[in-house]
Amino acid sequence: ESLALHYHSPKEVYIIKKGKGLLLQQNKTETLKAGDVVFIPEDTLHGLRNIGETVLILHWIFPTNSWEEVKYNFLT
Numbered sequence: 497e498s499l500a501l502h503y504h505s506p507k508e509v510y511i512i513k514k515g516k517g518l519l520l521q522q523n524k525t526e527t528l529k530a531g532d533v534v535f536i537p538e539d540t541l542h543g544l545r546n547i548g549e550t551v552l553i554l555h556w557i558f559p560t561n562s563w564e565e566v567k568y569n570f571l572t
Contacts, residue, residue, distance in 0.1 A: 498545040502570045508536040511555040516548030541571070 501520055512532045519526040519534060520543035536542050546552040558566050
């Protein structure tokens with residue numbers, strides 16, 4: 497239902513395929529819907545929450561060669 501606030505060194509792209517979500521950022525939020533594309537710069541605090549009545553389906557893309565290059569740093 498949600499991905500807590502975090503950051504990581506690779507850039508990231510969200511492509512919203514279905515549903516409605518809330519992009520959480522350090523000082524603001526943004527409502528996302530199917531068809532939206534979001535670019536997240538490196539080391540930028542962000543998270544995501546489903547706010548719709550259905551499942552939130554998205555693709556997330558890192559410009560890396562492997563998952564080992566993506567280290568999630570969650571706020572506690």
